[in-house]
Amino acid sequence: MSPIGDRRQLDVVVRSKTFLGASGQTRQVLGEVAFALEKGQVGALVGPSGCGKTTLLRIVAGLERDYEGAVSSPDGRLALVFQETRLLPWRRVEDNVRLAAPTIGDKELSDLFAALGLRDHRRHFPRELSLGLARRVALARALAVHPDLLLLDEPFASLDSATTAALRDKIAEIVETRAVTTLMVTHDVESAVRLADQIFVLSAAPGRLLDRIAISGPRRLCEATIAEMVARIRLVGET
Amino acid sequence: MLRLISLAIFFAAWQIGAGFAGPHYLPGPLDVLARLGVEARSGALFFHLSVTLLRVAVSFVLALSIGAALGFAMGRNRLMDRLGDPWLVVLLNLPALVIIVLAYVWIGLNEVAAIGAVALNKLPNTLVTIREGTRALDPQLDEMAEIFRFPFGLRLRHVVAPQLAPYFAAAMRTGLSLIWKIVLIVELLGRSNGVGFQINVAFQLFDMTLLLAYALPFVGVVLLIETFLVRPFEQHVSHWRSSST
Numbered sequence: 001m002s003p004i005g006d007r008r009q010l011d012v013v014v015r016s017k018t019f020l021g022a023s024g025q026t027r028q029v030l031g032e033v034a035f036a037l038e039k040g041q042v043g044a045l046v047g048p049s050g051c052g053k054t055t056l057l058r059i060v061a062g063l064e065r066d067y068e069g070a071v072s073s074p075d076g077r078l079a080l081v082f083q084e085t086r087l088l089p090w091r092r093v094e095d096n097v098r099l100a101a102p103t104i105g106d107k108e109l110s111d112l113f114a115a116l117g118l119r120d121h122r123r124h125f126p127r128e129l130s131l132g133l134a135r136r137v138a139l140a141r142a143l144a145v146h147p148d149l150l151l152l153d154e155p156f157a158s159l160d161s162a163t164t165a166a167l168r169d170k171i172a173e174i175v176e177t178r179a180v181t182t183l184m185v186t187h188d189v190e191s192a193v194r195l196a197d198q199i200f201v202l203s204a205a206p207g208r209l210l211d212r213i214a215i216s217g218p219r220r221l222c223e224a225t226i227a228e229m230v231a232r233i234r235l236v237g238e239t
Numbered sequence: 240m241l242r243l244i245s246l247a248i249f250f251a252a253w254q255i256g257a258g259f260a261g262p263h264y265l266p267g268p269l270d271v272l273a274r275l276g277v278e279a280r281s282g283a284l285f286f287h288l289s290v291t292l293l294r295v296a297v298s299f300v301l302a303l304s305i306g307a308a309l310g311f312a313m314g315r316n317r318l319m320d321r322l323g324d325p326w327l328v329v330l331l332n333l334p335a336l337v338i339i340v341l342a343y344v345w346i347g348l349n350e351v352a353a354i355g356a357v358a359l360n361k362l363p364n365t366l367v368t369i370r371e372g373t374r375a376l377d378p379q380l381d382e383m384a385e386i387f388r389f390p391f392g393l394r395l396r397h398v399v400a401p402q403l404a405p406y407f408a409a410a411m412r413t414g415l416s417l418i419w420k421i422v423l424i425v426e427l428l429g430r431s432n433g434v435g436f437q438i439n440v441a442f443q444l445f446d447m448t449l450l451l452a453y454a455l456p457f458v459g460v461v462l463l464i465e466t467f468l469v470r471p472f473e474q475h476v477s478h479w480r481s482s483s484t
Contacts, residue, residue, distance in 0.1 A: 063382055078386065086383040090401040090479040099397055100387040125479055145387065 010037040010060070010149060010181055014069035016206075017055055029055050030067070031208035035200050039074070040179035044192035046233060047202030047210075053185040054083070056207070057153055060183060074181060076148030083154040085138040087126040093137050094122040101144035109144070116140050116170055132163040136170070143174060150175070152184040156191050164188065168195055193229045201233055266448040274452040283437075288456060291433040294350075294422050298357035299414055305358070306365025307407065313366070314373025330363040335421050339428055348429045357421045364417065365410040372406030404476035411469050419461055 017030035030052040037043045045053045058064040060071055061080050087096045097112075098104060104112075113119050116136045126134055135155060142150060155171065156164040168191050175182050175195075186192050192199050193215060201211040213233060250268050257267035266274075278284035313320040313327075339356045346352035376399060384394045426435025434457050441450035 061386060063385070077388075080386045082379070082383065084379060086379050088380065088397060088401070091397065099389070099393065127480075141387070 009039055009041075010043070010074065010183060011072040012036070012056070012060060012069075013071070014056065014059060014067060016069070017052065017059065017064065017067040028206040030059075031203075031206040033200075033202065033207065033209045035198070035209065035212060037181050037183065037198065039181055041197040042175055042182040042184065042195055043198045043200060044196035045183070045185045045200050045202060046187070046189055046192050047207055048204045049187070050205050051202045052205060052207035053202060054153055056202075057151055057183065057185045060149075061151055074148035077145050078149045078151065079142035079145050079147035080151040081135070081138045081142045081153065081155055083157055085126070085131075085134045087134060087137055087141075089126050091125075092122070093118065093124050093126070093129070096126070096137060097141045097144050100141045101146075104144050112140050112144060115174065117166075132159050132167065135159070135167060139167075139171065143178075146178075147180055150180050150182040152182065152186075154185055154187065156186060156188045164191060171195065189230050189233050190226065193226050193233070199233060262448075264447065266451065270448055271451045271455060274448045275456065278449075278452055284453070284456065287432055287434050287437050287453065288460065291419075291422055291426065291435065291457065292460060294354055294357065294425070294433065295415075295419050298354050298361065298422065299418050301354070301358040302361035302418065303365055303407075303410060303414060306362045306410070307369045307403075309362075310366040310369025311373050311403075314370040314376075320370070327363055327366060330359070331367070335360045335424065339421075339425050343429045353422075353425045353430055357418055357425055360421050361414050361418050364413060368406050368410040368413075369403065372403045376402050401476065405473075408469070408473045408476060411472065412465075415461065415464065415469065419457070 013034045014030055015032055016028060018026045018028045021027050029050075033056060035043065045056060047053055055064060057080075059067055059069075060073065061078060087093075088099070091099065094109070094113075097109065110119070113122055116139060118133065118136055118140060121129060121133060121137075126137070129137065139152075139155070152171070155167065159167065171182075172195055174180075184192070184196065197215060199213040199215065200209055201213070202208065203210050211233075213229070215229065253265075254267050257265045257270075262270060275284065309323065313323050338359050342352040342356035342359070346355065380398050380402070384398050389398065422433070423435035423438065426433035427439045430436055434453050437453045438450055441447070441453070
């Protein structure tokens, strides 16, 4: 990855990504996908299971290096909120955040925990938290490093609707306040519509870009418009 | 409490066994205790015990540190694993006695040979244990550490070490039990001091009381090490599994 200049946007061009199977056969998981995000924009990758969304996110994160294409990302910190949270189970919540962001001050950490509803959980071990709370800790860890690019892998997977709505609102608020460029992978089309400025719809495997839908003012859409957008995106995904 | 009851049962069984076997073959605990007092007052017991414990400690540290470092390297690096594996198989299957005799023949009847032979006997077990632990390291946590740019030292201390700790504790436990047995053989074969040497003297004189007077405190010390060092270490590294706020 390389810096792309003053606009600090994310520019992704992937032509192909294949995996080598156990039997020695190659399997293509991604086809042509190209998109860009401007600074502070939120992008959402949606598509059916197995279409390569997470692989694409891992390419952007630099965790997958063997692919055809190029990714240009902001010249700064990157943070990824993994689907499985990947907290250190032997460290308390507070330590998990501090290890990723050793220079974070006490006040900033307290404010971050307060903003994410974690104030009462900072001394807990990860195993003592619900999945929703663990996801918030993973988000706190990611935000604590002041990322220039925030990547979210299925942040709402396995969460009930109330927890999803609460976490989505928190993410929207923080991302908007900090103007951090964000790319999210999700199955939850409604959350994508409510959160993202641009939605990228991928086809079934090998995933290629089917449609790019720009949403103006996603945080201020009325319910009827949201329902209409969700229906439209689902239709694109089915074609 | 249960450990004390278990010990009491052991001593009771010993006393009963001594009654049947006779003092020549199996002296009772009180006779052994009296002899132990004599050896302690003369200073011989503490001298031989400390010499042996020093050998145990040095070989233990050597085997654990070198074995852990090599095991980690082999678990992480496939080339090193392939290169080192035949050596490992040979060392694992070479009888302890062969290593001890070869060490004495090649290096001489000295401390370097004695401690080296003991460490070399334990090293492959530690290596295998830590190698398996390294292979089982969670790649997801590795990726997390990479994304959040954990420096090498931080990654080793907070990501790798806690995952290897149970394997290290297992290596410590088996290491202690194996090393003190081998140290006695090494002393019996080629040293002029230590508990192993004294046991050999007792064997030559067929003095069972002397033999048990040296064996018993040594076992006691090993039990203390197990209770106050190994077990607390195990509890410390796994406290996060059970502790609550």
